Amino acid sequence: MKFELKGITKRFPGVVANDQVSLEVSTGEVLALIGENGAGKSTLMNVLYGIYRADEGEILIDGSPVSFSSPADAIAAGIGMVHQHFMLVPVMTVAENVVLGVEPTGRFGSLDISEARRMVREVSDKYHLELDPDAVIEDLPVGVRQRVEIVKVLLRDAKIVVFDEPTAVLTPSEILEFFEIVKTLVSAGRGVIFITHKLKEALTIADRINVLRRGKVAGAADPKHATEAEIAEMMVGRAVQLVVDKSVAKPGESVLRVANLSVVEPDGRTVVDSVSFEVRAGEIVGVAGVQGNGQTELVEAIAGLRRAASGSVTLDGKEITSYSPRERHSAGMAHIPEDRQRQGLVVDQSIVENLVLTRYHDDEFSSGFLMKWDAAEAKAKELVAAYDIRTNDPTQSASTLSGGNQQKVIVARELSRDIRLAVASQPTRGIDVGSIEYIHAQMVKERDAGTAVLVVSTELDEVMSLSDRVLVMYRGKIVADLDPKTVSHMDVGLYMAGSRPDEARAS
Ligand SMILES: Nc1ncnc2c1ncn2[C@@H]1O[C@H](COP(=O)(O)OP(=O)(O)OP(=O)(O)O)[C@@H](O)[C@H]1O
Ligand SMILES: [Mg+2]
Incomplete structure (x- = not known):
């Protein structure tokens, strides 16, 4: 079957999100859709999935025009979509979620739970998803939750499955497993549209690559011959520096000192286990590790979002272990949180407010109780330009920004004031290659400013x-302190997996 989008135009107030976009995908192939933050990828997929109605253009299936006024219509026509933010009920089981996910009016009208369990098992076996129908969602890692969404789509018999940035939240091994699932889907005669910012992934898994830029089709690339640099240039419209450009660090005095810090979960598990390290002025220290080895909790304890069970955090010689996040912020700590929607932004507020959000109490933007709107808007305008935040009106709500542009708002806000320490968790997740280059350059600039x-x-x-020094975290402990200039990726990978390179080679 062939699915075609032809001359699609979709406008939002003041923006043409899709401008005469045409693309096609057939069953049995993987189409990678790539493009800058705000290029219109998610919007286009929402048109295909019946969430938005296009202002112009048409959708054709095997040459015949179709019209969708809701996702239910798109689903009935064989289109499935796995959103980036999963829509699962955490306290329910896999099978219960699957029943919920299938509309009662669909072909599984009165699906009961034992039937759902049987079907989850059947689909799971067929596509090697290894899902337990009785597992409770909140106990499952992200990669497994994603497979529950995949089962929902398959049970509705989707011919084309759209994945909007599925790998952004996955660990490297989960990404490999995801690719295996994609291959199984394709060999079972389904088609896949795969959105990603990681060009390597597009080159690895796609049969074809389509590039969007500023709402228009910028071109196509053949993964067999194209290089990352060529695709990056097609996306951004200029050559992109794919490696970080920086001089040798000149570290000064110790700024952050973490001593014997432990974090214990309510259920008694120790997730950060007596960790000690320091970060000096003028250096970038990176923490590598497979997700789930305590990095998130370590950062939350440093930023004040989580209590330390024992140990201390010192900033510029002052102990701040019991400070609130606000007090840490005033003491000169910037924090780019991992979960941008929950911790980094107030999505219902304007882009201007979000850009100065943590700075309400600065004299620059407030005189007593009143916001200095002119100053805030001027600052916002400057940051929107510097960070290339795609909006034509910063007084609009932050929810109108594309995912990557929301992330840029947080980074811009946090790095644009006088700080002593920047703590950044997944700072470039969901960000396009051009903006990654800029954000990395800003972090190096911060470093060089001390x-x-x-x-x-x-x-x-x-x-x-990016880092001048790399710490590896494994099971709550720091197991290595390495020089990225001399250590191989392979050896870092071995530390991340809990083995020691010297021992691994000896055996
Ligand atoms: N509901 C909306 N209201 C107003 N503008 C919107 C809305 N949704 C998207 N836009 C705008 O449409 C444009 C395209 O956004 P879209 O989310 O499709 O980009 P994207 O390519 O998916 O980007 P990213 O890689 O950051 O996810 C952006 O300029 C965005 O601000
Ligand atoms: Mg998007």
Whole structure:
């Protein structure tokens, strides 16, 4: 079957999100859809999935025009979508979620739970998803939750499955498993549209690559021949520096000192286990590790979002272990949180307010009780330009921004004031290659101005190229302190997996 989008235009107030976009995908192939933050990828997929109605253009299936006025219509026509933010009920089981996910009016009208369990098992076996129908969602890692969404889509018999940035939240091994699932889907005669910012992934898994830029189709690339640099240039419209450009660090005095810090979960598990390290002025320290080894909790304890069970955090010689996040902020700590929607933004407020959100109490933007709107808007305008935040009106709500542009708002806000320490968790998750280049350059600039920078990322390439020193976390402990200039990716990978490179080679 062939699905075609032809001349699709979709406008939002003041923006043409899709401008005469045409693309097609057939069953039995993987189409990668890539493009800058705000290029219109999610919007286009929402048109295909019946969430938005296009202002112009048409959708054709095997050459015949179709019209969708809701996702139910798109589903009935064989289109499935796995959203980036999963829509599962955490306290319910896999099978219960699957029953919920299938509309009662659909072909599984009166689906009972034992039937649902049987079907989950059947689909899981067929596509090697290894799902337990009785597992409770909140106990499952992200990669497994994603498979529950995949089962929902398959049970509705989707011919084309759209994945909007599925790998952004997955660990490297989960990504490999995800690719295996994609291959199984394709060999079972389904088609896949795969949105990603990681060009390597597009080159690895796609049969074809389509590139969007500023709402229009910028071109197509053949993964067999194209290089990352070529695709990056097609996306952004200029050559992109894919490696971080920085001089040798000149570390000064110690700024952040973490001593014997432990974090214990309510159920008694120790997730950060007596961790000690320091970050000096003028250096970038990266924390590498497979997600789930305590990095998130470590950062939350440093930022004041989580209580330490024992140990201390010191900033510029002052102990701040019991400070609130606000007090840490005033003491000169910037924090780019991992979960941008929950911790980094107030999505219902304007982009201007979000850009100065943590700064209400600065004299620059407030005189007593009143916001200095002119100053805030001027600052916002400056940051929107510098960080290339795609909006035509910063007084609009932050929810109108594309995912990557929301992330840029947080980074811009946190790095744009006078700080001593920047703590960044997954700072470039969901960000396009052009903006990654800019954000990395800003972090290096902070470093060179004498700020201490702590970066936590599950992207090993990012940690290795950005950091002056790399710490590896495994099961709550720091198991290695490495020089990224001399250690190989392979060896860092071995530490991340809990083995020691010297021992691994000896055996
Ligand atoms: N509901 C909305 N209201 C107003 N503008 C919107 C809305 N949704 C999207 N936009 C705008 O449409 C444009 C395209 O956004 P879209 O989310 O499709 O980008 P994207 O390519 O998915 O980007 P990203 O890689 O950051 O996810 C952006 O300029 C965005 O601000
Ligand atoms: Mg998007």
